[in-house]
Amino acid sequence: MSMRIGFGFDSHAFKPGVPLIIGGLEIDHTEGLAGHSDGDVLLHAITDALLGAVSAGDIGTFFPPSDPRWKGAASSLFLRTSLEEIATAGYRIVNIDTVLVMMRPKIVPIAGDLRQRVAELLEIKPSAVGIKAKTPEGLNQDGVAVAYATVLLESIDDDSAPKAIAATADVDEVNSVVESLVVQVRDTQALGRKAPVFDTDDIT
Structure with missing residues (x-):
């Protein structure tokens, strides 16, 4: 089993007249x-951490800010x-830890709700999600929200799958599954995948 670590960062200025979406x-x-x-600074940091852990680029690789399709996207x-x-x-999430840095609003009262929502989106247990909050004391960043995220991934043990199949399926079923795995051509291009273009402009 192999492990991967990813780190993500994002920041956005506050703006009147738009809803505040975090996590x-x-x-x-x-x-x-x-x-x-939608300016979700926390999900952007988590997304970049996950992509970075498997060397897949960053948000801008998949969703460039020049593309109007992503205007206001969730x-x-x-x-x-x-x-x-x-x-x-071939990896899955072990756990994720995050830090939100902002003067307002206060995150501590809603940290539990944020943890639950992020866990749902990542399809992991809330106990595997860390949400922490800090204030930018002395940094003159009262009008900005900043997020940091670190993720730990582990490789998926494919050896366990055939054993589970063999224990419950007959020979014809096993042969059918194996044939589909060997013959089928899998599209490894995920939604939005394109040749990496590492634009220094912020996606959001």
């Missing part, structure tokens, strides 16, 4: 976050694409 949740606040998509779409990439690479 896939709409949060009651006077301002939202500016961005090409960041859960970006996250699903990163999950597709790690599955294609």
